[in-house]
Amino acid sequence: MFDTVLVANRGEIAVRVIRTLRRLGVRSVAVFSDADADARHVAEADTAVRIGPPSAADSYLRIDRLLEAAARTGAQAVHPGYGFLAENAAFARACEDAGLVFIGPPAGAIELMGDKIRAKETVKVAGVPVVPGSSGSGLSDEQLIAAAREIGTPVLLKPSAGGGGKGMRLVRDEALLADEIAAARREARGSFGDDTLLVERWIDRPRHIEIQVLADAHGTVVHLGERECSLQRRHQKVIEEAPSVLLDEVTRAAMGEAAVQAARSCGYVGAGTVEFIVPGADPSAYCFMEMNTRLQVEHPVTELVTGLDLVEWQVRVACGEPLAFGQDDVTLTGHAIEARVCAEDPARGFLPSGGTVLALDEPNGDGVRTDSGLSEGTEIGSLYDPMLSKVIAYGPDRPTALRKLRAALADTVILGVQTNAGFLRELLGHPDVVAGALDTGLVERDVDTLVDDAVPDEVYAAAALLRQAARVPVPDAGGWVDPFGSVSGWRLGGDAAWTPVDLRVPGHEPVRVLVREGEVRVGDGEPVAAWVRGDGTRVVLHHDGVTHVFHRAGDWLGRDAHTWHVAGYDPVEAALRGGAGAAGTDTLTAPMPGTVTVVKASAGDEVTAGQSLLVVEAMKMEHVIAAPHDGTVAEINVTPGSTVAMDQVLAVVIPHDSDVVPHGSDSESEADR
Structure with a gap:
């Protein structure tokens, strides 16, 4: 066994x-960028070493510093985890x-399995069925378009060098192929440093099932059953489980053997995953997609149903130990389901979010098990993956x-950062999910029904409590508090009185909340409680897996001194929820903090509604900023490489029927004259 x-x-x-x-008695060394100096992994390791500034390119991706x-x-x-350099052959060498x-x-x-084109050719020779698609590496845009037309739309564009859904594009319209290829190349280049693409036939309503394999250096290769990973959004897995309800024992054994042969075909050693696309109507028609040569994010579900610690076996195999079990010794017991909690706001189109973890x-x-890198005080920014x-x-x-996971998500409190925990709970309660009738398009089809913008009673209760807390009298220099300066509702010789607080959230009817010595009643309802933390002007409330942020709004939303608003419901943010430029506004703002990667327009350009003008990238995600209407670009305020803050003005598009004259126009309005 290793010492360190x-x-x-x-x-x-x-x-x-x-x-x-x-647990193995091995000394651990953590590495950290300046952004992670106080991170949990740094605190829990036996020792830690600074490797550079916040940017991953200058720290976690620097082989020399590692x-x-x-x-x-x-x-x-060295254990690479997943992401960063985990599947980098140069780092391994x-x-x-x-x-x-x-x-x-x-x-x-x-190297072999990291190139999806070579990987498909290799496993095909080994007798593993593969998805029909383009052949050959280094295809030009024109060759990719020709291959797509030959296959027939819909097709899936995929980077040859990476995974995790980065750079993947589903194209149903041939006319969009050129733009989608450009976008896929751009994202692949940014994520993997390689913009080589392949094109595959898209299977409608497919299921994504992967097989965990484990191989030692002595020739033993086993599979540890499958994981169902069909619940995805934008090709990113959100829920995974083991085993899959789709497979019977015969299909499970056949897919497992195919995965073992795929691993043998490349001389695999260690823990890896072979991914298959499976038609829901005919599981026996499974096809190889790719092999991930690392530990997977979803490995805990396999650990729970097999009783094996995959990290331990990675370490033992790396030490040269043979596997202590064979295929006949592997059994799957019970069921495990995993949910990925990410810093993103479902009410705003799942845009990345950030902030400080307050509680x-x-x-x-x-x-129930939680794998987490969080601690109180952790700063969540846009530099790294949002998970x-x-x-x-x-x-x-x-x-x-399922029942335990929904309850656990409701109990998950990450105060100060908007997460998708509430959305995940709704998804787990979807009738098709409960029934096991899954496919990779389910989330996208029903996403609107899974994102609820209703304001629960607990939110109004929290706002009322905060309002009351802000009015508690301050002790004088001698420490005395005037009890008659309090608005708690206390009265001599009688029951406390209810104190009314009127609250208003844009888009919703005003609500009166009654507060009395810690009791809170919303309208005519029963008293409710809420866990609140705030500083008198802002409160972050967690309830049932959803985080709500309150701000004192004052006259901005009305003259009522008791008015508050919920972040995400105010008029400005409501417009952003539909994408930049929504609700007829001429001003396009950054939907998230990030970096401008592409600028496609200049001041004075004539544009049409929906035309792509800019691309902002954050947390390895791209967000296209499109023209809200036909018009003229009046301003472009950024260039490629510009770092932008949330809601920063990026561009202005003046509609053709507007009286406003764009800067630089030869004509003048009456006001100018």
Whole structure:
């Protein structure tokens, strides 16, 4: 066993790897950028080394600095986690050249399976069925378009060099192929440094099922069953479970054997995942998509149904140990489901969010596990992936696991950062999800029904309590508080009086809340309670998996001194929810903090409604800023590479029928004259 292992990652996966290393008695070394100096993975490791400034390109992606950190701390091995350099063959080779053990597959296997085109050709020779698509590497845009037309739309554009849904584009209209190829290349280049693409036939209503494999250096390869990963949004998995309700024992065994053959075909060693696309109507017609040469985000569900610690076996295999079990020893018991909690706002089109974690309460125990990189005070910005944690539930059967996971998400408190936890709870209660009738398009089809913008009573209760708290008298220099200056409703010789607080949220009817010595009654309802934290002008309330932010609005929303508003419901943000430029506004603003990667227009250009003008990238996601209407571009205030804040004005488009004259126009309005 190693004495010291460097974990070349951050966040929840770094914390998770460190946990197993500690159990094995192995000293752990964390690395961190300046943005992560106070991060949880740094605090939980035995030692930590700074590797650079906040940008991942200058820290977590710097092979030289990672190797220097390993040398300084006496590490014998490096665990890459997932993301960053986990599937980088050059990093694996650099570790080997430095005398370090890379806790992952050989560099050759990473290189082969990292190229989706070569991977498909390799496993096909091994007898594994593959998805019909283009052949050959380095295809030009014209060749990709020709291949797509030959296959027939709809088609899926995929980067050859990466995974995780980055750069993938589903194209149903041939006329959009050129633009979608350009966008896919741009995202692939930014995410993986390689813009090589392939095109595959799109299977409508498919299921995404993957097989976990484990191989030692002595020739033993086993599979550990499947994971159902069909619940996705924009090709990103949001819910995963094991086992899949779709597969019977015969299909499970066949897919497992195909995954084992795929692993053997590239000389695989360690933990890896073989992904298949499966027609829901005919599971036996499964096809190989790709192989992920690393630990998967969703590995905990496999751990829970097999009883195996995959990180432990990664470490043991890297030490040269043979697997202590064979295929016949692997059994799947019970059911496990995982939900990915991300810093994003479902009410605003799932745009990335940020902020400071003010309070944290994450469930664990009684069949519930949370893998998290969070702690109170953690700053969530736009530099890294938006996933914050994973909540996993286990039960003897699927209904039990579903019920436990929904309850655990309701108990998950990440105060100060908008997350998708409430959305995940709604998704887990969807009738088709409950029935196991899944496919990769389910979330996109029904997303509007899963995002609820209603204001619950607890939100109004919290706002009323905050209003009352702001009016509590301040002690004088001697520490005395005038009880008659309080508005608590206290009265001598009688019951406390109800104090009314009138609240107004744009788009909703005014609501009167009654407060009396800690009791809160919304309208004619029963008294309700809410957990609140605030500073007198702002409060962040967590209720039932949803975070609501309140601000004192004063006269801005009306003359009522008791008026408050909920962030996400005010008129400005409501317009942004439909995309920049919605609600007829001429001003296009940044929907999230990030970096402008593309500028397609200039001041004076004539544009049409829906035309792409800019692209803003944050947390590895692209957001297209489109023209809200036909008109003339009056302003472009950014250039490629510009860093922008949320709601920063990016551009202005004046409609053709407007009396406003764009800057630089030769004509003048009457006002100008």
